[in-house]
Amino acid sequence: MRDPFGATEAPPALDTAQDALFLDFDGCLVEIAPRPDAICVPDRLGLGLAALAARLDGALAIVSGRSLRELEHYLAGFDGPMVGSHGAESRGLGEAPLRPEGLLALQAELAEFAAQKGLLYEPKSLGAGLHFRARPELQAETEAFAARAALRFPGFEVQLAKMAVELRPRGASKDGALARLTRRAPFAGRRPVYAGDDVTDEPALAWAEAHGGYGVKVGPGDTAASYRLGAPDQVRAWLARPLGEDAWDV
Incomplete structure (x- = not known):
């Protein structure tokens, strides 16, 4: 039996016919930087994600702690669903943002x-x-x-x-975002696959594992995920397989 807290195995290739893919941004698709505005984003990342989403029949979403406006800026070319602010705001889901007083x-x-x-x-x-x-x-x-x-x-x-x-x-969470997304087309009925690097991602990694899918932990640390990749360049290489290795600069 696999010990999830010591997960070392790389994830299998995506099954574009049955997987629904959910991706964190910082530390997963791009390296963490000393400042949030100092990240280095591959030029074709947004377009590559759009191409991968097409292979998945649209079942790809970004789920991040970043503000939605920042995600849209950094991932220009990808027009699929996005969830920002740890689930408090979204694009493409018709949901009103959570906006507490104060x-x-x-x-x-x-x-x-x-x-x-x-x-x-x-x-x-x-x-x-x-x-x-x-x-x-x-x-x-x-x-x-x-x-x-x-x-x-x-x-x-x-x-x-x-x-x-x-x-x-209060009440916003990445696992809650996954629960909402997987009830909607085109995600419904597909196997949930979530990739993320931070403690903020652990509830979503655990949710994917508990609902017939799997999680991919990026980088070191204890995790509920079954699989692990070392860094964002490995994540991008894994995502590029269905598209060809030159899908973006990995």
Whole structure:
């Protein structure tokens, strides 16, 4: 029996006739960068995803903690479904975004804390994040501040991430996004396959495993996924197989 927490095996080739594919963005399709706006995106990534979506009869969606507007910018050429802000906003699903009260006040508090502590503040369309990659000694203090902020702004909840902590709309989640997507055409009736790298992805990886599909953990760390790939370039190479290895720059 495979030990999921020690998963080392690469995933099988995608079955374009039966798989529904859900992909995280940062750390999965592109490498993590010191700043969220410093990522390097392959020129043909969006177009390659569009071509892969066509092979999957449209059953490909992006599911990310990024704001939807950023995903649309970085993945120009891909016009399929996108879920941003950890499930709080989407494109192509006809859903209204989750927009709790107090967003601007919350963002102002997090921005002020970041400025005082020398942290990187990341505004999001429906929340905000604090990155402590440059000051890892402040992790505990930053996470404690975020927890107190969530008490003052009950429409939001804490989301831990790689060297960061976010406040996201309460009730938004990537596994919840998968549950909604897989009830819709063209995803319904297909095997769910989810790939992601962060602790924010673990609920979605576990959801795919529990619903007849499988998860692909990207990079190190304990995981609920059955399979693992080492880095985004390996993810892109895996995705390129149904299209030919020159689908994008891997």
